[in-house]
Amino acid sequence: MPTSRPSETLTIPEALSRAHAHWEAGQAAQAETLCRRVLAAVPDQPDALHLLGLMAHAYGHLDAAIAHLGTACRAPSVPASYAANLAEMCRQKGLLAQAEAAARQAVALDPALVAGWNNLGIVLQEAGHYDESHACLERVVALRPHWADAYNNLGNTCRRQQRFDLAETHYRRALALDPDSALAHSNLAFLLSTQGRLDEAAVEARTAIDLDPRMIDAYLNLADVEASRHRYDAVWQALDMLRAFAPHHPAERVARAKALRQREQLDAALTCAREALALAPHNAEAHHVLAQILQTLGRTDDALDAFAQAARLPGTLRESALLGRAALLTEAGSRDAALNAWQDVLTAFPGSARAIVGRADTRTFTDADDSDIAALEDYVAAGERHPLDVRVAARFALGKAYLDLGDGARAFAHLDEGNRLKRASFDYDSAAAGAWMGRIAQAFDAVRMAGSRDDAASSLPVFVIGMPHSGTTLIEQILASHPQVKGAGELPALRLAVDARGLPVEALAALPDDALAALGRDYLGRVEPLADGAARVVDKMPANFLYAGLIARCLPNARIIHARRDPVDTCLSCYSKLFAGEQRFTYDQTELGEFYHYYEQLLAHWRKVLPADRFIEVDYDALVDDVKRESRRMVAFLGLPWDDACLAFHENPRVVRTASVSQVRQPIYATSRGRWRRYAAHLQPLLAALGHPDAHGADAAAPPVALSTFGAPPAHATPDTPRAPGVTATPRAPDAGKEPRR
Template sequence: MSTKHTSQASQLFNEACNGIKRHIQQAKFSQAIALCHQQLAGDLSNDNRIEILYLLVVAQRLNGDLSEALESNKTLLEANTKHARAWQENGYLYLALRETQLAAQSFYQATQLNPALLASWRALLPLYQQQENAKAVAISEAQIDYLAGLPNAVLGAKDLMYEGNLHSADKVCRQFLQANKHHPEAMLLLAEIGIQLKVYGEAEFILSSCLALYPEHKTAGITYLQLLAKMAKFAEAKALADKLLVASADNVVLLCAKASAMVGLGDVDEAIDIYQRLLKVNDDQPGIQLLLGHALKAMGDLPAAISAYQRAYQYKPEFGDAYWSLANTKTYRFSDDELLAMEQRVAQEGMGLDDKVHLHFALGQSLEDRHSFDAAFSHYAKGNLLKQQQINYNPEVFERQVAKQIETCQPELFARLKAAGEPSTDPIFIVGLPRAGSTLLEQILASHSQVDGTMELHDILGLASKLQGQKNQYPQILSELDESYFVRFGQKFLQDTRVYRQGARYFIDKMPNNFLHIGLIKLILPNAKVIDARREPMACCFSGFKQLFGDGQEFSYGLENIGRYYRAYEQLMAHWDTVLPGFVLRVQHETLIDDLQGQVKRILDFCALPFEQPCIDFHKTERAIKTPSSEQVRQPIYRSGMEQWKHFETHLLPLKKVLSES
């Protein structure tokens, strides 16, 4: 369809929507319903169909057609489970039908998806009062007071943000701040929008400015802590937590933020001590039980981690993350009773979306362990579909990024800037796709006396994000920068990552996504080593598809998307081989398993390291490991995972098709 025809179709649809809204405003509900059905009979995009369905539900409810409205809303929520106003409509409908429990669940779900829905909070308050739920009443009253006290523009921008209209929210918020320069809630909101847009540098500046102006603003402080954790700036996060704790020494959120930062810094024992002290005061804190489990797992104390995860779901039976964390140990086996409880929970109406996603992935892993492969795939597919709806990943964006890297990072760029960077040989980067064996390579190298294992460091990604800015100027800007920038970037990387080192000559940065930025790495750290962890495509992609990642890796929640990502990765790695010959060592996971000693010697030679036997006996090395493969690399080499995907082969045709395309 031409641009002209697309524009005309969009205009006609907008006119139809406005007509339906006018009929609703004029209480002409039957006419509005008829117009909705007329539109739904046509050829609509998914987003347009959802918009018309929502208007239909509103018109049917106001017309008194409650059963029809519930049915229409069911169709809407099947198309978009996170439509907050559809959940709000469910609340109104159940309220009209005197189904107060279902009404409360629906309004609650609406507020979870869009905490700025003042109408849902106001509807919840009397329902909680009837239930004599004092804690929920207090939360609702506080939220109503907070939202009602916001300027209309800020409340509107907040609503837009939660509805996913980030650029509109950003525009409204900036316009308000032009007239109200240092309004704390508007500053906080602009930072929150920036975080969702992944403009982390700007969000960090806004939050630090907000706290400088309003040091007592607890929400700004907590949001800043969350951002620092997301950026893996754990030293800064710990320092900020300590500063905020001076005024609120017993604040559980701040103490947990400090403990999480300490886990990031490798001070896991002290973090565990904080969690245990908090639980000694009150054991019924499932979120802290979960965090304790993560810290214990990182330390290798799996039995204690399992106990913490089990306590988490015992205190909160719908806590999907607790079940997933058990499944994600890769060694835990669920009992029949646990499996039945998960299946019952995931089927419940009104179940929180995040809990449902976690439960589907946990059920997939559990059923795969029981060799019920078709049932397992059904849950993996449902979990991935729900996750896709949350993130709206577009594979073309990444493919354009790869194309820009190839276009910009040509031999003449590296020839011109070959002496521009910091000459240190300290860093060893391990890149590739998640679930490709990078944790195993890290464990092998970290078992060497001259190498520190750290974690998936965010520093290269952060630098790339800053260079990108809001004008999409990275990587093109690399050819325009003054040469002096590159050595400074390299020095800053070494300075900022020093906190994660333990004093060895070399250290590892295991952020897999750094493969996109190998050109940048070469320019700022020309003597660094880069190792590409490569795994057979079907095995790698399926392993990623069935893994629920804590953050990022949005490409992994769809078979076609992950296949396209893998192909783009292969294309880019081939480019680096051409323009930077010898800079990257490729280690094939399957070859490593077949010839451990030979591949270890090859890796050590590449890194200019003498052979040491602990690298072969890597599973005996004691260190904190925070990735999903933590328990697997504490065991000797095993082959069982190499062909797991073949049990699911009939379900993986979309992936196989993408990977086989030339």
């Protein structure tokens, strides 16, 4: 084993040779001593600085490594590999401009240096210069055609170019060359998940973990896949395995924050996001997920700041952050600022389909030659080159555009295809949903609903229930304009309180009074912090119609307002919107009509058994015809004095997170009434399922079986009992996209 003594006289080459030998033998202290002796004799000697830089990098001292290599690369004559190494270190630090300069220096010094072109391609990829990155990595493949990593890196760039067919080809080529490449398996998993091929993606992610149990990205990709499949136990398992060997890795904290946000565990999600930022203050993804959580919490200004910070930081999330900011300004009703923000995205990312989709609901299309329409038509024509979620969203946006233009044929060509693609991505059993609603009605029968009532119970909650797009947002906006009413939006609070009991809602009907009161207190504990001193809090989760009987039992002084609208107009609005939540019944006309029938039957039951002083119905057409009369009736029902502010609801600056955000910013109008008749020819499956007289065909008027024909509720709750088939009624622009892995 090599040794050295301070008293020895060595030439510079001899000292450097021994230093390298010590480093290779794991004797870092001796190697460093020799390098510093060289530098004492020849300040800024590049070979000594390069070795010190490699040693610093190996021990996690990235700043020192960059300083050493930066000085080395300023020497008049330096090996190209030194500049290539500096490029990679700068990239790891997020210094993309410096990384690009170093990589360009490397390939200028040696045009045949594979590592130089590879590092330049990766840096350009992360900087968003995808065409240049693609050219660099094509050169790497040409120089080393049998190097699996070259194809993996080229696949990453193709994926970011949204050339998914090519990306998959390159990943599979990498695996053909090296079947044990955990990196290629992990990246293929990520690609497959963006295309909705979740089962295949899960297999690839697990294969990557088996090959390299310490590959962080493989666990993150697996968690993403399982979250998309709504298998949250599997999400926590993947993240717990990651945390076991990387307990302080910011990506694990970010991934956990995302999953907690999806489960509406917002306080825990916020904690995780802040922990990620404490670990990595300049991590764009951590700022981005923090912004999303703050947005969900209604902290609009803080969320805008976090989106702005994410957009300023290096990496691939700038587009996502700019999109998030634009969407939030849209929710806040700042129409001009929102339109400017959507344009900011397109200025920075020309042709961004996500930006065009996002602003489609903010504007009205008046010209068939509109450039946005042309861009979206080109996008959907490219097919599977693009992510499934954005293709689906683009179809819905085109449907909306052509509806604006009155072109029903084109509108429904896109809406039908968008709904078909979305429906193919999940399982849904219409008959099971109907049977479940039947069991709910039978569990909360007239005898059970006639139980004693606690008059001392809280009168804070006001539930606005109904089908999505039945007028719930308008009702909430009118009531929230009253100075004693807080509009809280679509809250998951009741569903979460129910889920915490581990029983289906029909089983909760048999709980004793004290257990029901505890459930009510659980709900209030989640809602009271939102009141801000108001006498009433409006929870306008439409799907709470499933829980109306439970509400009357566990919150006996709560008010319930059922929003009612023409069935076909309601269903058309559902069919033409892409929802953020699990509204699985809306993506097939027949299933949508069947669900409406089941809902109608359940509401007929609630009409019979709910206390008349705690349940009223508001007809959308009646509200449009006489907004003052119906508004006064609702305010009186809440037990509050009248306030004229309720008639100026369109001036209320509160954030609105539904598809109706643009409508509630305007005085009331009736243009949407009966609009389905213009499109009756395209709605025949829906009309038939509803049993509507305008349906064609002999079986048109045969609606689904009525709830009363279903059997008695099961003796025991089962884990397969369906959950509420819609936890929110909020349409959305597509997710801005997952952060690609390397």
